[in-house]
Amino acid sequence: VQLVESGGGLVQAGGSLRLSCVASGRTFSSYSMAWFRQALGKEREFVAAITWIGSTIGYADSVKGRFTISRDNAKNTLYLQMNSLKPEDTAVYYCAGTPSLWARVESVYNYWGQETQVTVSS
DSSP, X not given: OOEEEEOOEEEETTOOEEXXXXXXXXXXXXXXXXXXXXXXXXXXXXXXXXXXXXXXXXXXXXXXXXXXXXXXXXXXXXXXXXXXXXXXXXXXXXXXXXXXXXXXXXXXXOEEOOOEEEEEEO
């Protein structure tokens, strides 16, 4: 499975962005998917995840109520709708996939995208 993110950019605080992650391969619909991010000088951290059918979703406390993860298996695409963005959301964002149940740790994810930069100005 190959993952390609898009949708990052520069936005003012309070604004919105939608990230997309397009997957190649036929197995996308059976994978749990997640978004992680890494700010400059910090470790990569969990943002949100979703099961293959969207039945179970998890969010980091820092984004709960502002970000929404979703997927369209017919389009092999994962999304992250980010609203009410804050400067502390500035980071490179990665999508990741696993044939297992999603988790908040990186180690369970077998496939990673190349990253997309999100910058939120104050």
